[in-house]
Amino acid sequence: MTQEYTAQSVADGGEDPRTGSRVRVLLDRWRSDPGIWRRGIVLAVLAVVVALLMIFHAQIPNKIGNLGSLIETFLPWFGVFVPLILVLALVRRSATALIAVLLPAVVWVNLFGGLLTDKSGGGDGGLMVATHNVNADNPDPAGTARKLAESGADVVALEELKAGVVPTYVEALAGTYKYHSVQGTVGLWSKYPMTGTEPVDIRLGWVRAMRSTVNTPEGRVAVYVAHLPSVRVKLHAGFTANQRDKSADALGEAIADESLSRVILLGDLNGTMNDRSLNAVTSQMRSTQGAAGHGYGFSWPTSFPLARIDQIMVKGVEPTSSWTLPATDSDHLPIAARVQLG
Numbered sequence: 001m002t003q004e005y006t007a008q009s010v011a012d013g014g015e016d017p018r019t020g021s022r023v024r025v026l027l028d029r030w031r032s033d034p035g036i037w038r039r040g041i042v043l044a045v046l047a048v049v050v051a052l053l054m055i056f057h058a059q060i061p062n063k064i065g066n067l068g069s070l071i072e073t074f075l076p077w078f079g080v081f082v083p084l085i086l087v088l089a090l091v092r093r094s095a096t097a098l099i100a101v102l103l104p105a106v107v108w109v110n111l112f113g114g115l116l117t118d119k120s121g122g123g124d125g126g127l128m129v130a131t132h133n134v135n136a137d138n139p140d141p142a143g144t145a146r147k148l149a150e151s152g153a154d155v156v157a158l159e160e161l162k163a164g165v166v167p168t169y170v171e172a173l174a175g176t177y178k179y180h181s182v183q184g185t186v187g188l189w190s191k192y193p194m195t196g197t198e199p200v201d202i203r204l205g206w207v208r209a210m211r212s213t214v215n216t217p218e219g220r221v222a223v224y225v226a227h228l229p230s231v232r233v234k235l236h237a238g239f240t241a242n243q244r245d246k247s248a249d250a251l252g253e254a255i256a257d258e259s260l261s262r263v264i265l266l267g268d269l270n271g272t273m274n275d276r277s278l279n280a281v282t283s284q285m286r287s288t289q290g291a292a293g294h295g296y297g298f299s300w301p302t303s304f305p306l307a308r309i310d311q312i313m314v315k316g317v318e319p320t321s322s323w324t325l326p327a328t329d330s331d332h333l334p335i336a337a338r339v340q341l342g
Contacts, residue, residue: 033093035093036093036094036095036096037094037095037096038096039092039093039094039096039097040088040089040092040094040095040096040097040098041096041097043085043088043089043092043094043096043097043100043101044094044096044097044099044100044101045100046081046085047081047085047097047100047101047103047104048100048103048104050078050081050082050085050104051103051104051107053071053078054075054078054104054107054108054111055107057071057072057075057274058072058276062276062277066241066242066277068276069241069271069275069276069277072272072274072275072276073271073272073274073275073307073309074306074307075111075112075272075274076112076115076274076296077306078104078108079104079108079112081104082101082104082105082108085097085100085101085104086098086101089101112296115289115290115293115295115296116295117294118294119291119292119293119294120292120293120294120320120321120322120323121292121320121321124338125320125338125340126320126338126339126340126341127154127155127216127218127221127338127339127340127341128151128152128153128154128155128336128337128338129153129154129155129156129157129223129264129266129312129336129337129338129339130148130151130153130155130156130157130266130325130334130335130336130337131156131157131158131159131225131266131267131268131310131311131312131334131335131336132144132148132156132157132158132159132310132325132328132330132332132334132335133158133159133160133227133268133310133330133331133332134158134159134160134161134169134328134330134332135160135329135330135331135332136160136161136162136165136185137162138165138328138329138330139329140328140329141165141168141169141172142168142171142172143328143329144328144329144330145168145169145172145173146172147325147326147328147334148173148325148328148334149172149173149175149176149177151325151334151336153336154190154191154192154216155188155189155190155191155192155214155223155264155266156173156177156188156189156190157186157187157188157189157223157225157266157267158186158187158188158189158225159185159186159208159225159226159227159267159268160185160227160268161182161185161186161187162185166182166187169187170182173189176189176191177189177190177191178190178191179191179192179193179194180194181194181197181210181212183197183198183199183207183209183210183225184199184206184207184208184209184210185206185207185208185227186207186208186209186210186225186226186227186267187210187225188210188212188223188225188266190212190214190223192214192215192216192217193214193215194212194213194214194215195212195213195215196211196212196213197210197211197212197213198210198211198212199211200224200226200250200251200254201250201254202226202228202247202248202250202251202254203246203247203250204229204243204247208226208227208228208229208247209224209225209226209227209247209251209254209267210224210225210226211223211224211225211254211258213260216341218340218341218342219262219341219342220260220262221260221262221263221264221317221341222258222259222260222262222263222264223263223264223265223266224251224254224255224263224264224265224266224267225265225266225267226247226251226265226266226267226268226269227267227268227270228244228247228248228251228267228268228269228270228271229243229244229247229270230244230270231244231270231271241270241271241277244270244271244277245277245278248269248271248277248278248280248281249280251265251280251281252279252280252281252283252284253280255281255284255285255315256284260316261315261316262315262316262317262341263285263314263315263316263317264312264313264314264317264339265281265285265311265312265313265314266311266312267310267311268309268310268311268332269281269309269310269311270309271309272307272308272309273287273290273308273311281313282313284315285313285314285315286313286314286315286319287311287312287313287322288312288313288314288319288321288322288337288339289308289311289312289322289335289337291319291322292319292320292321292322292337292338293321293322293323293337294323296308297322297323297324297335298324298333299324299332299333299334299335300331300332300333301331301332302327302330302331302332302333303331305324305333308335309332310332310333310334310335311335312335312336312337314339317339317340317341318339318340319337319338319339319340320338320339320340321337321338322335322336322337322338323335323336323337324336
């Protein structure tokens with residue numbers, strides 16, 4: 001009779017009583033366990049520490065090995081600790097750890113949960129821009145250039161251009177982009193006329209940034225291309241980012257002095273939007289990924305993207321969508337966005 005009732009209730013869409021029975025047995029076992037609150041204290045402490053690091057990341061000092069910037073670069077990955085602690089808490093049968101893990105879970109969702117929603121406006125209208133660190137040692141520059149041209153972008157910025165390979169990119173992109181300029185190791189290709197093109201001094205001693213006015217059908221827009229200095233994580237020196245930080249300050253000053261109200265920044269900033277050391281730039285511009293993307297849009301490294309250090313940022317224009325493009329032979333993924341200038 002019991003088996004018939006169970007089968008019929010499940011067939012009618014009801015809950016299998018055996019499932020409820022197993023849950024009750026499990027709960028009774030936990031309630032009768034005297035060590036349920038004593039076990040997992042270390043896990044609980046770890047959960048609280050992870051939550052505090054996310055909450056107070058801006059207060060972590062940079063004086064010692066730029067520790068604050070290092071943590072902020074990979075801050076979204078702190079969410080990985082939540083399921084890890086949860087599983088370990090279940091294995092340990094620790095009520096203390098299960099309750100504690102709610103704290104970092106809530107903090108992470110508050111900080112980064114919004115990035116998981118699709119904020120793109122859809123449609124194919126507006127100006128499409130793209131940027132790509134092509135890698136100086138790219139084994140197939142012509143193929144990389146063709147992929148970028150096939151993306152449909154109206155404006156393309158390239159970083160880490162080796163002097164001897166520049167003619168290859170120029171030739172491969174010439175059929176799609178009538179206008180272009182290369183300044184040092186960065187370049188800009190456009191379907192629309194470019195004027196006022198010049199290098200931007202980011203205090204390096206050589207050219208790794210430029211600016212140009214792109215005259216689109218919707219009006220003029222100042223386009224900046226930048227490749228900030230690389231950063232390294234070294235045991236004896238920590239997060240070596242001082243040169244990048246100085247260049248970011250210089251780039252921020254140049255953008256702040258821009259005479260045009262509509263500005264687009266394309267490039268490899270070797271830092272994320274969370275990194276306080278890029279505040280000179282990020283405080284006055286919006287990330288297209290944060291405003292109109294879906295997900296984190298991690299761009300580096302290509303094999304297993306861990307961070308979005310390549311950026312498309314805007315001021316005075318409205319981003320409508322943002323995404324990563326298919327991989328090339330570079331160690332960075334190209335990224336693209338659509339913006340409305342009107």
